[in-house]
Amino acid sequence: MQYLDFEKGVAELEGKARELRALARDDAQMDISEEVERLEGKSSALLQDLYGKLTPWQKCQIARHPERPHAQDYIGALFDDMTPLAGDRGFSEDHAVIGGLARFRNEPVMVIGQEKGADTQSRLHRNFGMARPEGYRKAIRLMDMADRFNLPVVTFVDTPGAYPGKGAEERGQSEAIARATEKCLEIGVPIVTAIIGEGGSGGAVALATANRLAMLEHSVYSVISPEGCASILWKSADRAQDAAAALRLTAQDLKQLEVIEEVVPEPVGGAQRDPKAAITAVGDAVARHLAELRAMSRDEVRKDRREKFLQIGRVRLS
């Protein structure tokens, strides 16, 4: 387990418990169960306490936790017959965006996700989940196909943002994102999005302009990273904590602002501590929203999505 800065206390307690258990393995006479139990009780109480009062900045760190389940984990666990489809048919395949035909609780759907990668090699391969124009154009292609074959679209959003690279700009990063957002609004099949980690700005919007948005409890969705915001408005990236708070980027705030429909609870200590539970909870939420949308006609689906975005902005946070 990789501990975050604010989890130091938990790390110490869990470390002690681990040490004790290691000692006991070498010495059969030693009775440690009581002490281990005490330490574990203490650490889980501390974890519960910490996770009950997370600051927005701490949530950003959790959202970026490398051991948090990523799109591929969700797709692997929740979908059957996953058939990956590749390429934008124009320039290349973008490994930051995965997608394909799959069955979700028996029904065929089109699933698209931003994948950050799980180790150094796969992170490089996935470009840390930062898509280039080809990734968005591939998503457009898959959404178009979903529309033609009447398949609902499920997307998993987890990206620091679209890739700020030379080639990406030259090949029309802006245009690709704009067209993907447009495609989301255009298709007559439902889109349900789960934000499972970081929803980074326009790079996220392109796959999150959905009928229903569910967000994991400690995920974030923001117009700019707290670091970026801090360096512009506070003229110092060190003020990222303040920026994170001011931006109101937590799932709870976004629910209140009516930008998302549902906050999906995470296990105590975050999705990274119990990926299976988090994945199941997200799956249930997606299934619920899809079921609600299933009865709608194509026109109603489009209208529902459009109305939702037109209505946004009427709420003021206290």
Next chain:
Amino acid sequence: MNWINNLSLPKINDFFQRREMPENLWRKCENCEQMIFHRELKQNLYVCPHCEHHMRISPTERLESLYDFGAYTVVDVPDPVADPLNFRDEKRYTDRLRDARRTTNEKEAVVVAHGRIGDVDTVSAVQNFGFMGGSMGMAVGDSLLKAAETAVERKSPLLVFSAAGGARMQEGILSLMQMPRSTIAVQMVREAGLPYITIITHPTTGGVTASYAMLGDIQIAEPNALICFAGPRVIEQTIREKLPEGFQRSEYLLEHGMLDMVTPRTRLRAELVKILRMLMQLPMLPAGQLPEPGSLVRDDEPEMSEVEAAEQPDGSAVKSSDPQS
């Protein structure tokens, strides 16, 4: 540029030290550093007559220079919820807004208007970089939606002049939500079978580029405008290399297939009239029938001749210093 610049510039500087001219009479081009008589600059729509550098033009002046006889009607856009996040950095968002309103004399970063351009009823939305960097918040999205609704009601084409440093960070996620919201505006116009033309001006960046600016039926950019998703500094920090000359400028985007044309501001109106009339299935205007646009020069502005000849900063350097012009 040419010999006369080198000769005349010091003289101009002398002149300014000697006698303080009213600031609005002359302006120094930030690109070629030549002095330009303000009236002439306005006549040239804030394009430097020496180097073609496009300076900022206010939404009002933009509209005056486009609409026939300078006549247009501003479309009122209802105010969105003010400061929805109760945002504060070093300064309160409400204070920043108040300052922007005071300095620009505008309510928000987009002005919506309708009127006739080349005798075609046309709706325009003009983004104002001078208003908090033209940043896209609720008001910008609402303005684009209002502009689209107006275009659909009037069965008129929609022109959008983009200019933005990016998102209105002080509105957080609501700023981001203007990407889909403004895209809905574009779709409304498209569904009505009406032309949607974007005129991309310096600078157009971030979520604005990645939404309505790049969704035009026709995309026109002013020369040398910075047009990008990620800004050059961010890219240089990411890839750790210097970017090529002209990267992310209009001409570069044109070469990379992202624009239909790069058109100087002084030729824009003629270009738009031609396009609008064709897309709206209207006949060509007979020669000499194109209504005049409005003039940016007000009657009370001094003529060049009113500046005493003796005190002119080497008049030759002002009007016709460049033998090519």
